[in-house]
Amino acid sequence: MTRDSVMWLVTWLLLVFSLVGTVLSTGIWAIGAYSSNYTHSVNGKKGAGICGATLLVQLILISIGKVSIATAWLVVIGMFYVLRILPSLLERGLILARRPSRHDLTPAAQSDEDPPQFAKYLLYFIPKKDRDPIIGDLHEEYVPLYQQCGKKRAQxxxxxxxxRSFWPLVSTILQKLIKWGVFGWLGKLLRHLIS
Amino acid sequence: MADKGLYLGEFEEIVLLTVMRLRTNAYGVSIRQEVELVAGRPTSIGAIYATLNRLEEKGMVSSWQGEKTEERGGRAKRYFQIEGVGLHALNEANRVRSALGAGLNLGQPMRGVL
Structure with a gap:
């Protein structure tokens, strides 16, 4: 078996895996979204993004005849980083850059019983999956405390x-980034060994 | 030999038991308050969610979104429930603890050890 035929075989196998992965993940994502199931929705979305990107890159490389596994995987790893990190960075940047509208500053919109706004903005740095439930949970406990003990103590x-909540949640992201950084380094090493 | 994926940390075990105790009402606030009340341990909501996320990744709990309510500033609750893997892990932890503690008098320190 020649080197070229091995590369073709591996490339087509990866293509089939990516296709199956994309279809399955999209299905899980759809089921999760339909039934409001966080686990399915988030994992399905993540899987569909990664498998879809892999599929796209492989299709492009096959169509232009550049069937080099090392090149393909380097691009895939790069796209994985971009897909994972860029949207959340953009989202957080937009939230921070957003100036409060006139509506937000009117007394009706900003009630005295609302939690401190700046503390709430800090929570936009935690993962999206946890953000809404945590802001809601803190709001639910803040209002009765405000009514019982007053503004200062509640704040x-x-x-x-x-x-206290910030570090446990952010450290999880850091651990994952470090883990994926190690995988990125291994990918580079593999590319170096193949080429 | 126990499955490595079934190992539970002490806080993970407390949170998992709390989710089980609360049945259909296990969400952030109720879990945090129950942990404080029963375990007597002041806990932040972030620590609870970080632990629940870890348990969810291990397949021990699952979660779903509830209705958005006014008392929560228009945010939805995230409910949790224990899964079969979680139940198995709790039983395994209980079994190991019982096996190790069998025949020991925990009221008195052992001579030569403590």
Whole structure:
């Protein structure tokens, strides 16, 4: 078996896996979204993104006749990083850059019983999956505390909860980034060994 | 030999048991308050969610989104429920603890050890 035929075989196998992965993940994503199931929705979305990107890159490379596994996988790893990190960075950037509208600053929109806005903005740095439920949970506990103990004590409680909650959630992302950084390095090493 | 994926940390075990205790009402606030009340351990909501995410990745719990309500500032609750793997992990942890503690008098320190 020649080197070229091995490369073709591996490339087509990867193509089939990517296609199956994309179809399955999209199905899981759709089921998750339909039944409001976080686990299915988030994992399906992630899988569909990764498999879809892999499929796209492989199709492009096959169509232009550049069937080099090493090149393909380097592009895939790069796209994986871009797909994972760029949207969340853009989203967070837009949230931080967004100036409060006139509607937000009117007394009706900004009630006195609302939690401190800046502390709430800090929560936009935590993963999207946890953001809404956590902001809601803190709001649910803040309002009765405000009514019972007053504004100052409620605000101190809210700030302490945000600060204490920040590290456990952000450290999870950092651990994952470090883990994927190691995989990226291994990918480079593999490319070096193949070429 | 126990499956490596079934190992539970102490806090993971507490959170998993709390989710099981709360049945259909297990979400962030109720879990945090129950942990504080029963375990007597002040906990942040972030620590609860980080642990629940880890348990979800291991397949021990699953979650779904509830209705958006006014009392939560228009945000939805995220409910959790224990899965078969989680139940198995709790039983395994319980079994190991019982096996190791069998025949020991935990009320008295053992001579020569402590």
């Amino acid at each position: 101190i409680w809210y700030w302490s909860m945000v600060i």
